Amino acid sequence: MSVNGQSATGPQESTSPAATGATPSVRRAVIVGGNRIPFARSGGAYTKSSNQDMLTAALDGLIARFGLQDERIGEVAAGAVLKHSRDFNLTREAVLGSALSAETPAYDLQQACATGLETVLGLANKIKLGQIDSAIAGGVDSASDAPIAVSEGLRGVLLDLSRAKTLPQRLQVLSRLRPKDLAPDAPSTGEPRTGLSMGEHQALTTAQWNISRESQDELAFNSHRNLAAAYDAGFFDDLLTPYRGLAKDSNLRADTTLEKLATLKPVFGKGLGAEATMTAGNSTPLTDGASTVLLASEEWAQAHDLPMLATVVDGEAAAVDFVHGKDGLLMAPAFAVPRLLARNGLTLDDFDFFEIHEAFAGTVLSTLAAWEDEDFGRTRLGLDGAFGSIDRAKLNVNGSSLAAGHPFAATGGRIVASLAKMLQAQGHVNGRPARGLISICAAGGQGVVAILEAA
Amino acid sequence: MSPAQPVILGEMPSLSKLYVNAAAQAARRRVLGTHGGSTLPDAGHEVRGVRADVGNLTAYQHLIGLSARDTLPAGYLHALAFPLAMSVMNRDDFPLPLLGMIHLSNYVEQRAPVIFTDLLDIEARVENLRGHRAGTQLDVIAEIRGAGKPDIRWTGRSTYLAKGVFLPGIDVPSPHNGRPDFTPPDPTAVWHLGVDTGRAYAAISGDFNPIHLSVLSARALGMRRSIAHGMYLASRALADVGPMKGETFGWAVTFDAPVFLPGRVALEITTGQAPDGTWQRSDYAAWNPRSGRKHFSGSVAPL
Numbered sequence: 106m107s108v109n110g111q112s113a114t115g116p117q118e119s120t121s122p123a124a125t126g127a128t129p130s131v132r133r134a135v136i137v138g139g140n141r142i143p144f145a146r147s148g149g150a151y152t153k154s155s156n157q158d159m160l161t162a163a164l165d166g167l168i169a170r171f172g173l174q175d176e177r178i179g180e181v182a183a184g185a186v187l188k189h190s191r192d193f194n195l196t197r198e199a200v201l202g203s204a205l206s207a208e209t210p211a212y213d214l215q216q217a218c219a220t221g222l223e224t225v226l227g228l229a230n231k232i233k234l235g236q237i238d239s240a241i242a243g244g245v246d247s248a249s250d251a252p253i254a255v256s257e258g259l260r261g262v263l264l265d266l267s268r269a270k271t272l273p274q275r276l277q278v279l280s281r282l283r284p285k286d287l288a289p290d291a292p293s294t295g296e297p298r299t300g301l302s303m304g305e306h307q308a309l310t311t312a313q314w315n316i317s318r319e320s321q322d323e324l325a326f327n328s329h330r331n332l333a334a335a336y337d338a339g340f341f342d343d344l345l346t347p348y349r350g351l352a353k354d355s356n357l358r359a360d361t362t363l364e365k366l367a368t369l370k371p372v373f374g375k376g377l378g379a380e381a382t383m384t385a386g387n388s389t390p391l392t393d394g395a396s397t398v399l400l401a402s403e404e405w406a407q408a409h410d411l412p413m414l415a416t417v418v419d420g421e422a423a424a425v426d427f428v429h430g431k432d433g434l435l436m437a438p439a440f441a442v443p444r445l446l447a448r449n450g451l452t453l454d455d456f457d458f459f460e461i462h463e464a465f466a467g468t469v470l471s472t473l474a475a476w477e478d479e480d481f482g483r484t485r486l487g488l489d490g491a492f493g494s495i496d497r498a499k500l501n502v503n504g505s506s507l508a509a510g511h512p513f514a515a516t517g518g519r520i521v522a523s524l525a526k527m528l529q530a531q532g533h534v535n536g537r538p539a540r541g542l543i544s545i546c547a548a549g550g551q552g553v554v555a556i557l558e559a560a
Numbered sequence: 561m562s563p564a565q566p567v568i569l570g571e572m573p574s575l576s577k578l579y580v581n582a583a584a585q586a587a588r589r590r591v592l593g594t595h596g597g598s599t600l601p602d603a604g605h606e607v608r609g610v611r612a613d614v615g616n617l618t619a620y621q622h623l624i625g626l627s628a629r630d631t632l633p634a635g636y637l638h639a640l641a642f643p644l645a646m647s648v649m650n651r652d653d654f655p656l657p658l659l660g661m662i663h664l665s666n667y668v669e670q671r672a673p674v675i676f677t678d679l680l681d682i683e684a685r686v687e688n689l690r691g692h693r694a695g696t697q698l699d700v701i702a703e704i705r706g707a708g709k710p711d712i713r714w715t716g717r718s719t720y721l722a723k724g725v726f727l728p729g730i731d732v733p734s735p736h737n738g739r740p741d742f743t744p745p746d747p748t749a750v751w752h753l754g755v756d757t758g759r760a761y762a763a764i765s766g767d768f769n770p771i772h773l774s775v776l777s778a779r780a781l782g783m784r785r786s787i788a789h790g791m792y793l794a795s796r797a798l799a800d801v802g803p804m805k806g807e808t809f810g811w812a813v814t815f816d817a818p819v820f821l822p823g824r825v826a827l828e829i830t831t832g833q834a835p836d837g838t839w840q841r842s843d844y845a846a847w848n849p850r851s852g853r854k855h856f857s858g859s860v861a862p863l
Contacts, residue, residue: 299749299750301747301749301750305750309746376826378745428748429830430829
């Protein structure tokens, strides 16, 4: 996998970052703002709330914040990773249950944990091309209200029963039913092709890149500290609507310490040759929640007297061959980011904020280690050497998934809205718009990354 | 020795009848104190015009973890030929007891793809009776051709051991010094095998050998619990290697320790690729993630 055969990612070739206006033939897509509900640990405040309930709640808050009642939005796209088959039109149903005009079209999208960011990129592209003027991107997931399927045995019997025409045929089909067929089939976080859970996969990668327990705990500690500080500073006041009694992410432990994190027992990678380093503290918990982002053309935002926080500059998806361990399951962003930056003539030094989704602390640290590795840069990225390193002071400065939690499809919207607000606050840096990088890994060995700039 | 003309059977033999017959034969030999001599039957068995059942094929593909394509998987062709192989070992002039035989290894050459609608001629014979440090082993050769066609599209060599059976005139090789050391690597996959794994494969393959079906039936044959079919395990490993192997390949597996059910099996698959990314071979090894004991290993490579 080379960066399109380019080696233009070296810092020497990027004295004039060319991201802004690199594509003058299309118009800009801006982020107006976002709204989410606080994320709740599974089995907590949202236990009885469905995906549609939570997505509607997040949407209601967005509509209220930006005065979108009766507005016909160009298109709404959202999705859920754990989705019941009856929710095939989840997003359209949420729109119909909201104050938006009933003439607002909507579609569902699913790309595992990258769902939320992919809805932003897809809708931003439609705006850039002039197909729509406004859009709402989003995502929702409930680990508490997860769909449970009937067993394959029962499913086969029920389907054959519906096709049987005579009583003897029906009895014959029913006679196939066995007691074990009545056991339900709950969703799991296991990869279908390997049978390993996401945590077990990450444990292999964490060991491969020699990521220490201490560095993972430190990343988790920073995530909680930064998220708590952001709440204290009122950062989320215009990004969040309370729901079901929650006003803050319930996973946040403002008082956690490195010492407390160090006492936790490893939960993943216990059977490996290397020391097990991944704990419940440096891994994200199962979480419920929803997020939304309002996107628009500049004209639409101006006509509606709405703010423009940031522009969606570009995005890139990647996937890795993880099935036989060539790369780690969650390492696709390590390839997507170099390709994206090469296309935009940028290096890691040209960014003011890095939002690297903390699926596990080990995921973030393995990605950074890969970028800093000379051999990985040469042999896997096709570069002259290491891709580069980032200033850790710019990483997840208002906390990320380890503290906030990670309702799979809702994470993209959380990050996009927060980063857009941070970029707007930063304004211009060295005569250019403040710039942020988003990196989200996803099941199936996938990853989606994006560049945002202050509008 | 050129093989004799095969005996043409009118239809595919029934495995359940073969198992019953084998049990009866074992009892007869035990009572009469006779055995079947020290040579293998020359003649093989053949069935002509066999066609796969599409429903059975789909069930097999889903059980193994394959998408239901129209091409017959190499492991499915083994299952298709298996009753014929069993019928040869069930002949009165076959010198070893069929029940309790241990599958040591298997090598398959998939020389041309077979589609489920193809009419097939299937032949099986036994050869290469030889000593083993723990008993007597032999090879069962199965060949599959298009009906009336000379070219072999699939061939399999299954090596079985009759443990504790030593025939007169067959030398026993000196025991080698223990099994080679196996250090489990980090797995690339873990299989969670339910207690019904053996029954599920039996229902599809027709191989109702009691050691695979339940704790009770396995105990009756001296096993402490039921065990997974070797070819189920090897076929899943082949499926996990993925489509990079193409339509023709050689597929080898050596069985070590049996997989007791229910249980977990850890697996490592390593892929050899040329610098330009071309697939060269895949090697697989499976072991018990708790004890580290190796269950089986093998490889898939171009012919």
